[in-house]
């Protein structure tokens with residue numbers, strides 16, 4: 049990346065610019081002391097090296113050139129960074145040498161740091177964590193997103209508990225990003241054709257260690273005033289604006305890859321917003337290879353991976369056909385794809401001209417591989433997408449899952465980092481995680497309990513300080529009497545922070561306020577609670593819940609035991625997950641696709657208390673956590689939560705041995721840290737994607753560039769499919785073996801274009817089964833009629849099995865790419 053220094057750095061201090069512009073500082077704290085030395089006051093206030101570098105007086109920089117100790121520290125930091133950049137990552141050994149250009153990760157939001165506020169919540173934080181992990185493991189990854197003039201809104205709360213939203217301007221010059229330059233040294237820009245005018249997008253670049261992030265920005269002086277607003281706001285309101293943002297991300301994003309000469313990548317769509325990228329990818333391939341759009345679609349689809357993050361169909365973005373029509377003409381100008389064909393890609397029923405254009409369906413059709421974000425969400429998603437795969441059993445709807453994870457070095461506390469370093473070494477999150485579990489399992493009780501105590505005390509101090517600012521007491525706030533009595537470093541501390549979306553039920557704990565009061569004010573075994581979160585500006589109910597919590601926190605009887613902290617963001621999230629004893633999560637099952645905030649507490653020894661939704665449905669075990677399970681329904685879940693707190697969580701925390709250690713609690717900490725932290729790290733997640741999705745995608749992409757038989761195979765199969773027919777099925781019991789024989793008449797289908805199978809659903813405790821049948825002799829006297837046979841142990845009734853015929857090609861992703869199937873009647 050070509051750097052335009054924010055200011056002239058004196059000779060010898062040039063490395064400061066590189067360090068400030070590499071967002072590795074968001075998780076690598078070895079350089080913090082360098083910045084603190086530059087300007088302690090600026091550093092303490094912002095923890096943002098870029099701000100420090102921009103604002104420090106020139107005289108101070110000149111002074112530092114004379115400071116040998118500083119220069120040495122700077123050289124060490126720069127050397128450490130260079131070593132990190134140069135060392136091949138773990139993935140060099142897993143990533144074949146003939147791999148194409150890497151992975152392009154498309155996302156509407158990226159949550160890397162509060163210093164770059166282009167995120168709103170979990171989706172963005174996940175994307176940020178993912179880029180950081182790609183950097184650590186050496187996966188060549190390019191993030192593609194949007195630069196918003198107004199990012200994540202800031203929240204303030206007035207005396208009546210009402211939330212107000214502030215939209216401070218993201219001044220690009222004060223963000224840790226740089227203009228991306230083209231080959232001629234000019235500012236790189238890409239254009240997207242809108243009706244009657246091009247939309248010009250400026251390209252910005254952020255460095256995330258070894259990974260890079262490109263942000264597209266429509267605020268270009270040559271755009272119309274209205275168009276300059278397209279990227280003004282994250283998730284701007286109005287469907288047309290939303291569509292335009294998705295055009296920018298998908299079409300603009302792919303055009304950027306073309307400008308960077310990176311079209312050979314595996315494209316990973318983080319949620320359906322970027323789905324148009326698959327259309328633009330095929331369009332450009334079509335021109336570059338002089339093939340039809342359909343052939344290009346087949347050639348490129350293998351390189352596309354889609355991750356769905358939504359648990360309800362209402363969460364999918366869908367647009368009115370007329371609105372799509374308004375933009376499609378220009379976007380599709382030269383690809384031979386009619387408006388009807390485009391709309392069909394985003395519809396369940398292509399012939400229904402009234403059906404909206406659904407971006408998620410487009411992503412499903414345009415990506416050969418699809419994943420959900422937790423095991424439960426995989427099941428839910430297969431149900432949601434079943435209509436796109438008619439006559440396929442729901443279990444075979446082609447959606448797998450990779451459970452999300454978190455970038456652990458971004459979420460561990462200083463003392464947790466020290467403990468893990470002492471136990472597992474410094475490079476523990478850069479390599480194989482296999483040995484971590486056993487190492488942490490050896491930690492002794494006292495070390496773990498001291499860790500919890502130290503972290504809790506740090507959090508209490510931070511909360512008081514932050515509350516001081518919130519109450520307008522300024523820098524001296526911490527010593528103010530009003531905050532001195534808030535929270536107690538020796539009391540069981542629970543945290544609960546997230547968006548106030550309805551399904552997250554932030555008010556569940558307020559179901560019976562007197563029970564909560566009793567828990568908080570128990571004279572011997574009290575509990576304390578920190579709550580934080582923003583409601584969407586248009587969400588009346590969410591705002592009402594914020595107000596209810598603020599009002600509850602103001603009750604005199606719980607004074608000092610409940611705190612509502614304003615303006616939840618990445619920085620606050622970090623502090624909370626580093627200091628709480630237990631993290632509460634109360635989503636309504638199965639609405640939480642995954643949820644990641646609870647994972648962030650794992651490395652720090654925080655325990656989870658949650659409904660069995662999202663990741664917790666697969667992670668929960670009594671050895672380290674608690675499950676809220678009121679059999680659905682708010683009152684039942686609230687009752688379950690109160691009982692857990694009253695009968696299990698509070699007693700467990702206060703039951704101490706002769707040395708004052710709560711041994712049962714500490715045992716849970718150890719189990720949670722050792723068994724869950726590696727498993728729900730984004731290291732595991734990225735390796736799952738690499739091995740399960742990226743490598744097969746890259747292999748198929750390369751192959752399809754050389755071998756072009758798939759589109760004609762598919763059209764032959766489609767045009768002859770209706771001719772196929774299954775005839776008689778015969779089954780005999782031979783000892784303990786079922787011998788099945790089925791007759792199939794293939795019409796114009798060739799024998800090696802199809803596969804016959806015996807299928808049995810899960811039933812009476814027997815698992816789902818799919819047994820391939822062998823093609824035997826032609827049926828005498830029949831044209832294209834064949835016998836198919838299979839023998840299998842007679843462990844369940846023969847009537848459980850049904851014969852079916854499906855298209856088959858060893859190099860196609862099936863049934864995703866051709867979802868036909870014919871069942872025995």
Ligand SMILES: *Cc1c(COP(=O)(O)O)cnc(C)c1O
Pocket residue numbers: 168169170171173546547616617618621622642643644645646
């Ligand atoms: C982790 C995180 C989220 C997502 O948390 P969930 O539990 O998945 O809702 C949202 N916002 C911030 C600032 C976060 O750090």
